[in-house]
Amino acid sequence: MALKRQYDMTSLFSMASMTDVIFLLLIFFMVTSTFVFPTALEINLPQSSEQTAIKPSARVYVDKQLAIYASFADEEPQHVTTEQLVTFLQLTRSNESGAEFIAIYADEEVPYGELVKILDMGARHGLKMVLATKPAPASARP
Numbered sequence: 001m002a003l004k005r006q007y008d009m010t011s012l013f014s015m016a017s018m019t020d021v022i023f024l025l026l027i028f029f030m031v032t033s034t035f036v037f038p039t040a041l042e043i044n045l046p047q048s049s050e051q052t053a054i055k056p057s058a059r060v061y062v063d064k065q066l067a068i069y070a071s072f073a074d075e076e077p078q079h080v081t082t083e084q085l086v087t088f089l090q091l092t093r094s095n096e097s098g099a100e101f102i103a104i105y106a107d108e109e110v111p112y113g114e115l116v117k118i119l120d121m122g123a124r125h126g127l128k129m130v131l132a133t134k135p136a137p138a139s140a141r142p
Contacts, residue, residue: 036089056103056130057090060085064107085118089125101128
């Protein structure tokens with residue numbers, strides 16, 4: 001006497017839970033990608049124990065080859081010449097509300113004299129400029 005199964009087994013796989021997982025991963029990566037500050041410039045910042053949490057109104061970047069880039073707030077940095085940097089600083093001055101400042105992101109291999117030239121341009125236009133650095137390791141802090 002042969003016993004028969006009441007139910008036939010199907011070889012189908014439910015993709016509903018897999019779709020939910022894919023959508024959750026997609027949402028996770030979309031949300032976390034907005035936290036990353038996109039910059040294609042390779043600038044190795046010097047280290048410092050002092051840090052500020054204030055967001056700059058504009059940014060000036062100087063890479064190893066002494067190429068200068070500038071951007072307002074979180075815009076993509078654009079390559080500028082020294083003459084265009086003066087115009088950029090004038091525009092920044094007209095847009096400022098008083099408590100904002102310009103951050104300079106200079107590679108640690110940039111000569112000190114080049115940084116002083118850029119800081120002097122900002123001082124001539126009455127702008128507050130700070131040099132951006134990366135945090136020093138905990139062992140190097142006082």
